[in-house]
Amino acid sequence: MRKINSRSFMILLMTLAFFAGLTYHTVNLVLHASEWVAEPTNSHLTDVDGLEFAGKIFDRNGVVLAQSIDKQRIYNDDEDIRKACVHIVGDNSVNIATAVQTVYRSELTKYNFTFGLGLPDNLKRGNNITLTIDTRLQKAAFRALGDYKGAMFFYNYKTGEILCIVSTPAYDPQDVPEDIETNDKYDGAYLNRAFSASYPPGSTFKLVTAAASLKEIPGIEGSTYDCHGSDIVGEDEITCYEPNGIVNIREALAQSCNVFFAKLAVALGKDKMTAYAEKMGFNSRRSFDGINTASSIYNVSEATENELGWSGVGQYTVLETPVNMAMISAAVANGGTPVMPYFISSIDGKPKNTTTLGSQMMDKEIADKLYEMMDYTVSSNYGKSYVSDKLDVCAKTGTAEVNSEGLAHAWVTGFCKDEDCPIAFAAIVEYGNYAYSVAIPMVKQVLDTAADIYKKS
Amino acid sequence: MSDTVAMITLALRIAVPAIMLIIVILCFLSLSFGRREEHALIALDDEDNNVRYPVLFWENILGRSRNSDIRVPDATVSRDHAVLLRREEGWFITDTDSKSGVYVNGTKTQGRHPVFVGDKITVGMTTLTLRRADDPTDANQRRKISPPRQRSTVSCSFILTLITILIVVLSAEGLLCSGSGWAMPHALIFCGVMWGFYTVSVRFFRRKSFELEALAFMLSGTGIILNAVHDQKQGYIQILAMCIGIILYCFMLWFMEIPDRVMKWRIVIGIIAILGLLLTLAIGKNLNGAKNWIVIGPVSVQPSEFAKIALIFVGASTLDHLQTRKNLFGFIIFIGICIGIFFLMSDFGTALIFFVTFLVIAFMRSGDFKTVILAVAAALLGVFIILSFKPYIAERFQAWTHVWEYAEDAGYQQVRTFIYSASGGLFGMGLTRGYLQYVFASESDLVFGLASEELGLITALLMSITIGGFMIYARAVTTRSRSAFYSIAACTSGGLLVCQAALNIFGVTDILPLTGVTLPFVSYGGTSMIACWGLLSFIKAADERTYSHKKSKIPANALPTQQ
DSSP states (O other): OHHHHHHTHHHHHHHHHHHHHHHHHHHHHHHHHHHHHTOTTOHHHHSTTTTTTOOOEEOTTOOEEEEEETTEEEEOSOHHHHHHHHHHHOOSSSOSTTSHHHHTHHHHTTOBTTTBTOSOGGGOOOOOEEESOOHHHHHHHHHHHTTSOEEEEEEETTTOBEEEEEEESOOOTTSOOTTTTTOGGGTTTTSOHHHHOOBOOGGGGHHHHHHHHHHHSTTGGGOOEEEOSEEEETTEEEEOSSOOEEEOHHHHHHHTOHHHHHHHHHHHHHHHHHHHHHHTTBTSEEEETTEEEEEBBOOOTTOOHHHHHHHTTTOTTOBBOHHHHHHHHHHHHTTTOOBOOBOEEEETTEEOOOOOBOOOOSOHHHHHHHHHHHHHHIIIIIOHHHHOSSSOEEEEEEEEEOSTTOOEEEEEEEEEOOTTOOEEEEEEETTOOOIIIIIHHHHHHHHHHHHHHHOOO | OOHHHHHHHHHHHHHHHHHHHHHHHHHHHHHHHSSOOOOOSEEEEETTTTEEEEEOSSEEEEESSTTOSEEOOOTTSOSSOEEEEEETTEEEEEEOSOSSOEEETTEEOOSEEEEOBTOEEEETTEEEEEEEOOOTTOTTOOSOOOOOOOOOSOOHHHHHHHHHHHHHHHHHHHHHHHSSOTTHHHHHHHHHHHHHHHHIIIIISOOSOOHHHHHHHHHHHHHHHHHHTTOHHHHHHHHHHHHHHHHHHHHHHHHTTSHHHHHHHHHHHHHHHHHHHHHHHHHOEEETTEEEEEEETTEEEOHHHHHHHHHHHHHOOOHHHHHHOOOOHHHHHHHHHHHHHHHHTTOHHHHHHHHHHHHHHHHHHHOOHHHHHHHHHHHHHHHHHHHHHOHHHHHHTTTTTOGGGGTTTTTHHHHHHHHHHHHHTTTOSOTTOOSGGGSTTTTTTTHHHHHHHHTOHHHHHHHHHHHHHHHHHHHHTGGGSSSHHHHHHHHHHHHHHHHHHHHHHHHHTTSSOOOOOOOTTTSSOHHHHHHHHHHHHHHHHHSGGGGGGGGGTSOTTOOOBOO
């Protein structure tokens, strides 16, 4: 019997393994409960009354964006503000995956694991959340975009606060249109395009190619090229919008000479181009405030020489998110290293974020050169007052061809030099076709509004 | 819900795990207090060397090896020489293929041979005289024996009262949360059955302990109410199954009272089990993915559940059988046939349970890690072959550890379990106030999640811990069993229950692949409920006290002397 007893030790090990499994599950549950409970498929929260006791959402100036009164979720009075903020605030259900009312639902409803969602109504009280966005800029950006689909993203490149993030088409969360799923007008309305969409960056990508060339190609600043509007690169042509004449790298960026940068991309080669693109945020996901953005993509492993050339001017298969593009401008403005953006200021009065630096994108020396080149791009090409009446803006535009019929997305990215208004931005206008005449005036409206609010003199 | 009702419901929801915790603690305390201290039943005197060997157990290995119960340091004695065992009729000695044989009063014995006080047993060069163990504090017995501890002051009727309160609280919670008293009749019938069985057990069977049954009642009752609030009919089926289970429990306790009777019948039981499984394979219906149901009119049963009981009967063995027939050949054939049939039925959960149970029995019988490792290796090879030939089986397991990537298909149930367990918190949303009930198989495969959501994590964990506790208890009574058969059967049965609970709980929580087995006692499933009570009887039988009413007729140390 003693033998049997000693052998039954195995049984004890099995029981211990069983208890260990239970412990593992418990720990796992406690650690992830607030995340799991906020899953869009949780019927407890996505029922009509999921937010009946949720806390308020404020913008940076204390404007109420959403609150619950008598078990009803009430959004801001102004319809434009409601629409402009729907992608950051969210709606009653959890259609917008990156919105505060989706990602922070458990905080808004003050979820805690002890009672789960099972507290009686009279004991329920939500947490308030304050955002870094400014409804005045939101409204300006939303109106500027008009009927275009697209996104605008403005953030303080010194502190990281996102001041404005607007995506269109938008809809009214107080009165969700019934045909939202079927009407083409609302195609992609649940998507916050600033975070969750990536587009061909077009000429704005020349900032990446330029940064790589300034670092890797000796004497690049002294070399020139005579642009006749097109040239053979590799097995095929690279074309420019118009002949640019004799250009150096500064002029080539300002006039957006495709051949010049395509040749640089080929000279740098696939490995160096990929390495620099990845240093500047491509091929990885950015995440902040609990949100994962879409990936920006630079993959030339299968590219021919001509295609490598096109990739150097942001065509071929290159894709970029607006938020990554704004961060590249922020890096240029900030001496090579961008500040990470965030949009949650505080939860229940407790500050949520502090200014944190992202990984370095380029050396300070290179950043300073690009700074001057982007400054020159605006002053020589568009004129400073065309971009903003009140702010000193440096920028780069892009017109990214997306189909053979010549339709193109219009981009503009840049930053303000003003000490009291340190804003970096990116804007994408889908099928805007003309960066100069469509995208820049939209950005100007937001920048001028920002200047009125923040500029001290 | 008005605020007052909501607050009362909250109080009830907190009360449920609190009462359950007290029940579990009291039962296990009572189980560990109520046991007999080990003391010698008889003694063997080596008069030449003036050494006394106390005989502590009902079945004892006599030999030279270090693990023998009676260790005789004599080079001419085999390592495992003989088994000295006690039955109702008295003491016997069985020669277990020793080299030099066993002589009783000078006559060589064959098979089981009765021995009486004063008999001289010769093994090798040593002659031992059987004596009464009048002096338990013999000098040769190192272990200090403390006076028997006081019987726990907690009476079983108190524990049953707590269970009654628990069930009443649960059905009241069901009433307040759903607005309908669906579970009220169930609560009433359940408590009636429980108290009725307790009375019969104490008065008629004269059993002194009821903790094990009380824990099973706590699990069954919680499961019944959990089912009844969602579906009254399911609740009634569970109660009916529990009653049949209790009858099976009583029958098995009677049947196992004489281990030699079990040893005689085990081949028959094994053959019946295999025939039952073959019948299922031939005329069985495929319900919910596995072809393991036999449907007769309105009744559908799963013979594979009963095969679990047969498995233990076939696998467990008395010590003298164990020592004389060491090979596991017959048992391995039985297991092989069963597992083969389960694979044909695509009932992988049960196949896995059988395999783990086989490992437990194989190890308990042989103590050989090599055999066990070999068996695991063979099984892994088998699984690999099956997976490579049947890709659709591999598909079933594709979501394992990646459930969030398959949240809408293969990982649907696990993901919902996570989400709704998180929603329930420690005390649950309240009965019927959950959403997991709308997910397929919520009251059987996902019952751990359903309990987590509606009754809270604490209650779900307490129920799981209780099942784990059965196994710890089964192990604790090993040496106090009246035969190695009971010890092995109890440990195996405990192991089987825990293995099944692990597959159920860890399946939905994505720690193991989801195989779709029931949580013992709690899940909806009549056959499962009956089989669980059957399995519990093995653990009950291992507790010496179960049959102790016989003591009134034959005191433990009363020995028939030679006429």
